[in-house]
Amino acid sequence: MGFSTRYRGNILVVSLSGELDHHTADELRQTVEKELDKDIARHILLDLSQLVFMDSSGVGVLLGRYRRILAQGGKMAAYSLHPHLEHLYEVAALSKVIPAFASENLAVNELKKDEGLRR
Amino acid sequence: MGFSTRYRGNILVVSLSGELDHHTADELRQTVEKELDKDIARHILLDLSQLVFMDSSGVGVLLGRYRRILAQGGKMAAYSLHPHLEHLYEVAALSKVIPAFASENLAVNELKKDEGLRR
Amino acid sequence: MNGWVELRIPALSQNESFARMVVAFFALQAGDWSVAELNEIKTAVSEAVTNAIIHAYEDNLDTGDIVVQGQATPGTLEVTITDFGRGIADIVRAREPLFTTKAHEERSGLGFTVMENFMDELTVTSSPRQGTSIRMVKYLNLTTVQ
């Protein structure tokens, strides 16, 4: 599996590709943790358009990052869910914690929604 | 594996695609035999550009057709050999009996070469 | 087409993708599975093989083997994943959604839930210190009504 990270303001955008399972989970975990340690990111946004496989080990590592970002007052979202992940998203009820949007901008709008209030 | 047949004058052109092994050899054998039974073809020309795999069972079925066409005074040739078949072509010394040309026209020229003499 | 296959692999995490790939290829050879169904099969296999590696052999390298058996009839695919590891003491509890004995390793506890939802039958057989066998069946072209 492959991934790249970039920042859009205070949002860490992680683009995933390939297959996310127990074998590849560790790499993702370490990459995201290292970015979060930089204290730039308030939210995490996942680009799932190229992630063609994920199982419950992948869910575990995503929820792990969700818990950390939630603890620091941020949110997590995803966009462009690959069709192969839809059933897993449903069975694992992932939409409740990492809602998936049709586009990056829609997801960003959602992540930024409550921030305006505090500005 | 897939194949299609067409005629170019008295040449039966067989385009092969996919994988030619013992499992798929029979289909090819039957198709070519049926065409030869029509008594239209004097020569056989193989388009190997889309054939990504062949083993010695494939060699066997090609040589079987070669023997029949040779017995009725014809020749056999091939064109656009897929790179995957090059080593097999060499090890089985196939060039001696089914020479491979860079293009269809070059192969056709070779097949027609001696025919002019008898016209 | 009827057929079967048996694959034996060491319990290493890189074999998770290998096992699901082999099963998917076997399934495709035997039946006209849709892309979505194939992906469900791959995911279920991944869950069972991962569990064998993590739970049965506790992520020890150089441990036991995993046996993946596939059996196909014109309308069904049956996959059995067997390990020879620690076994499951309480199967009913293990199958509960979100239950995991390795929460500290970021396990979601959803492996069995995924297997149950992605396949049509799931049978778990296990004896402590003997190992575990997960048998899953999927029916071809069965529109899931929920």
Add this chain to the structure above:
Amino acid sequence: MNGWVELRIPALSQNESFARMVVAFFALQAGDWSVAELNEIKTAVSEAVTNAIIHAYEDNLDTGDIVVQGQATPGTLEVTITDFGRGIADIVRAREPLFTTKAHEERSGLGFTVMENFMDELTVTSSPRQGTSIRMVKYLNLTTVQ
């Protein structure tokens, strides 16, 4: 990466492509084989598996099993294909180019020649009515000098 895999399949011709696919996938996981080398590995596997189906079990459906074992080290791939069929009485003769006992079936007699040329080592072990085992080794990135 070191690793191994064992695949057991019934001696059916549709498993020729399945076996070579599984070995190719295993090889790719274990080493950085080129496309040309992978194709040579697939072809050699195809020869050995086809021989087991045609010669060892005489094309009988519903006959014996074929066991394909793969073993990888950082620099080598070893593949062993074993059947439990009729065996080879005269191995030296069987390995001769163009020798075949089934010329009427359009066999080319080039199976062993291909295995020898496409792999770096070839060992044939056989006993009549017990079966045959073909062990082949290929070295990674070995430029063939001829």
